[in-house]
Amino acid sequence: MLNTLQMLITIVVIALATFTTRALPFICFGSRQPPAILSVIEKNLPPMILLLLVIYCLKDVQWFSAPYGIPELFTTGIVAGLHFWKRNAMLSIFTGTALYMILVQLNVFSFI
Amino acid sequence: MAKGGEDKKEVEKRNKDLFISAFKTTVPVLLGYIPLGMAFGFLLAGAGYHWIYAFLMSLFVYAGSGQLLAVALLAAGAGLTEFAIATLLLNFRHAFYGLSLLENFSGVGRVKPYLIFALTDETYALPITTDIPQGSSKSLFYFYIAALDHFYWITGSVLGAVLGSVLKLNLEGMSFVLTALFVVLTIEQYFNSKTYFPFLVALSAGALSLVLFSPDNMLLASIVLGTLILIGREYLVQKKQSM
Numbered sequence: 355m356l357n358t359l360q361m362l363i364t365i366v367v368i369a370l371a372t373f374t375t376r377a378l379p380f381i382c383f384g385s386r387q388p389p390a391i392l393s394v395i396e397k398n399l400p401p402m403i404l405l406l407l408v409i410y411c412l413k414d415v416q417w418f419s420a421p422y423g424i425p426e427l428f429t430t431g432i433v434a435g436l437h438f439w440k441r442n443a444m445l446s447i448f449t450g451t452a453l454y455m456i457l458v459q460l461n462v463f464s465f466i
Numbered sequence: 467m468a469k470g471g472e473d474k475k476e477v478e479k480r481n482k483d484l485f486i487s488a489f490k491t492t493v494p495v496l497l498g499y500i501p502l503g504m505a506f507g508f509l510l511a512g513a514g515y516h517w518i519y520a521f522l523m524s525l526f527v528y529a530g531s532g533q534l535l536a537v538a539l540l541a542a543g544a545g546l547t548e549f550a551i552a553t554l555l556l557n558f559r560h561a562f563y564g565l566s567l568l569e570n571f572s573g574v575g576r577v578k579p580y581l582i583f584a585l586t587d588e589t590y591a592l593p594i595t596t597d598i599p600q601g602s603s604k605s606l607f608y609f610y611i612a613a614l615d616h617f618y619w620i621t622g623s624v625l626g627a628v629l630g631s632v633l634k635l636n637l638e639g640m641s642f643v644l645t646a647l648f649v650v651l652t653i654e655q656y657f658n659s660k661t662y663f664p665f666l667v668a669l670s671a672g673a674l675s676l677v678l679f680s681p682d683n684m685l686l687a688s689i690v691l692g693t694l695i696l697i698g699r700e701y702l703v704q705k706k707q708s709m
Contacts, residue, residue, distance in 0.1 A: 369526040371553035379564035399566040401655040405668035411645035413681040450646040455639035
């Protein structure tokens, strides 16, 4: 276990490392023009990253053992369907979350 | 941003309205960061550390997966170099967030350093997908979103560190709120852009990275892979046009 000073130094190191990753593009392209190719892909990055974050959220799902990711896929489908239908962000998000909590806490898919 | 002669009360009211609309935008993050922050605080306290460290880390580091990694490294007795390298690698995806925000953040003034510091997955996802209320200041709106998210995260981690062992709340499954948030924001992006290509890239790069990399590394790997595909495709399109 680390003592107070070691712990504080460790926190400073982690904080600096994290800030570096976030500040890097702003430092690189703060004063000079970013390459042309970058401005073209700039508009394609956000949709790609958002969908990758969805996939990342599902990364720990056990696809090959019961319940085979069915609670996650089912709830994600409900959220997406509800959002295409009503386009009400709060409604889609909270219906989905409540549904998922019920599914996992009551172990609804335990019969699989 | 008061203009000359404008009533001070009116500015205050407008800022308050903007704060409320920023709060509404961040409610899903509130519900996601409290249980996630609690999990982090609980683990750090479980490793024998005072809650003040959970507070300091969430205040100065402010990275969900980065802080959970730190707890694992603390338990493993890692050295400073390992902390630095592991954190850089895990959070390198954030560099790509900044790349797509260069233009958007160029006019935000003195809150810019804080907005860059606070660029978590969720705080990246909200500003790029939320319309700024009409007639209000972009920098102030972004600042409210970033600061609120930061506040939720700190609150959650301190709560977890202090109460984790006492409280027996069953929050299992609540962090799905962040999955649902990203699903909704992805669909909103689709409504706005109506292009399929970035989504196809994400699906293929994501699936490939899930197979090839460990769950912890798949996000960075898939973002790098996807960005390369986007660049490659753009290069091909330009080449075709010039022929």
